[in-house]
Amino acid sequence: MLDWLVIGGGVHGTYLSNVLVNALGAERERVRVLDPHAEPLAAWRSRARNCAMDFLRSPGVHHIDVEPFSLLRYARSEAAPPTAELWGRYQHPSLCLFEAHSRAVIERSRLEQLRTRGELRRLRTTTGGYRAETTHGELYARRVLLAIGPPAQLEWPVWARAAREQGASIEHLFGERDPLANLAAHEHVLVVGSGCSAAHAALHASRHAGSTTWLTRTPLRGAEYDSEPGWLGPKHLSAFGHERSAVRRRDAITRARQPGSLPERLQHAVKLALRHERLQHLLGDDPRVERAENGRLRVRLHEHTLEHRFDRIVLATGFSRARPGGAWLNAVADELGLPVAPCGYPLLAPTLEWTRGLFVCGQLAELELGPTARNIGGARLAAERLERAGVAA
Ligand SMILES: Cc1cc2nc3c(=O)[nH]c(=O)nc-3n(C[C@H](O)[C@H](O)[C@H](O)COP(=O)(O)OP(=O)(O)OC[C@H]3O[C@@H](n4cnc5c(N)ncnc54)[C@H](O)[C@@H]3O)c2cc1C
Structure with missing residues (x-):
């Protein structure tokens, strides 16, 4: 049985698998990342390229490595490609720099080796953990982390x-x-x-x-940002965390974005x-x-x-406004009897647990992590929660 099964190997899943293995002491042989794409970050990369993005909106300290200044150091190193650039006061990386750094991190930490190609279809509890029914067969894990990204459906007016x-x-x-x-x-x-x-x-x-x-x-x-930077720290998150009503939390997210x-x-x-x-x-x-x-x-x-x-x-109308995960996530919530807010999003513990051993990050964790949950900075917030909860080993 695995210690961790991460569902989704995009920006969040890849970063959190890196954190689990290289910062939180999880054994790499007992961590798997399930994702339908051939390479890490594939979904992100195709979206960024399709819209011909040149620079990221987020600052240079948001990336997929464990150490916050890793990308800035990489940008100054000889390994960085000549077209790698940083822009402005917050050192926004060019897409070329972000991608080159991501590739270097994935290679150095051998994150590709953690991946299994496939999609989660159904999640059941089993003795000591979860049985994940996937397009690749069954996988057993003590803990599951959902990092499934935005909704699969696109917004078509x-x-x-x-x-x-x-x-x-x-x-x-x-x-x-x-x-x-x-x-x-x-x-x-x-x-x-x-x-x-x-x-x-x-x-x-x-x-x-x-x-x-x-x-x-x-x-x-x-x-400058799609929500104020105060949402990445206690300035806004402490009041948000004290709010008990999921409806008021959703309102706060809508107002902040x-x-x-x-x-x-x-x-x-x-x-x-x-x-x-x-x-x-x-x-x-x-x-x-x-x-x-x-x-x-x-x-x-x-x-x-x-x-x-x-x-x-x-x-360029983005994704469907629906909660990510669609029907299979509804089935998981129903079968495991998991609490869901009126907006359809999971109601999570501060440890990001939906129920014992089932963790959630990214957009799906908005009601716990606030309006930046879906951004790269939101993945860092998720890592801090996992670290504070001491759940890795
Ligand atoms: C064009 C664009 C530019 C952006 N720029 C920035 C930026 O500059 N800064 C910033 O902070 N944020 C940015 N974002 C927002 C956010 O960081 C990205 O959307 C990022 O890709 C989110 O990462 P993620 O891992 O949650 O989702 P993704 O990168 O989409 O990864 C999710 C992965 O989960 C997989 N998956 C889904 N369901 C299943 C399943 N059932 N089983 C297995 N795998 C599954 C998907 O196939 C995918 O590979 C941008 C978003 C877009 C669209």
Whole structure:
């Protein structure tokens, strides 16, 4: 029987497997990370590349190594690729630097060897732990850590679904195909959605396509982080931790998160692109999309007052608003009789335990870790909880 079975080998699962083995004293032979992808961080990497992200929004101390200054030291070392960069006061890493550092950490700590390829389908209790039924067969573990990331479903607005059903060329930025690939200089592109991913995508298209229009539902607004840094420490987390009501905790998370906001670096790049007319910004919702005679897409906004024609539409609308885990997680909660908040998220102990031996991190642990739970910094908060609880050995 394993000591730890980590479900999900993305940013959180890979980092926490590193912490378990290299900081909390777990025996590496008794730790497994179950993930459907061939490589660690694969889901993260494809999303970051699809939206043509250049720099991370998070600071240089947020990464997948145990020691906080590891990435900053790596950036100054000879091992760092020449295109690896740090930007600004908080030393935001370029995607290239973050990826090179992640690869170096994975290699040094042999984290690939901890992985088993497959997906969890069902979780049952068994003597002394859990039996995980996976696409790879059964695995037995004393403790299970759910690190499953965002919901598998992407957010497809109703109008976009309807247009796609009529054969319109609409792709989601986080879908299987890379919707920004092979942009041609004669193409007219519409990027829909607000926030960093949309901004990165719109800026990329503005450099490669004939024209790029960016449609957002709300005006562009700035914020350095998607929630205030005080949520990574006691400033906000201690009051949050004292709040007993899950409904009020959810309200606090909703108030604290600033979805759709852009950090200064991106605001500046967007302003320049707008000023030089490489990018146009439109404010509006629920566009009507029809296929025009020439194969282009006719997009009408504001009761026919504006009409534009595009060759492709790229959705940067993020993930479904549903709780991650879908039906299989509902079944786990039902079968094990686990407490769930009205918003559907797990109600966890401060140790991040949902029930004895079943731990949760990432977005799914929001009601315990607050609005940064899903970010890379949230993985550090999770590690601190596991360490404080002394659960590793
Ligand atoms: C474009 C983009 C940019 C971002 N930039 C930043 C940033 O700069 N800074 C920051 O702090 N945060 C950022 N985030 C937010 C967050 O850090 C990332 O979403 C990060 O990938 C979350 O890590 P994760 O491990 O929770 O999820 P993921 O990286 O998605 O990993 C989850 C893994 O679990 C697997 N999984 C799911 N279900 C199962 C199952 N049943 N069985 C087995 N495996 C399963 C998935 O296949 C996946 O491999 C960004 C997010 C996006 C989308």
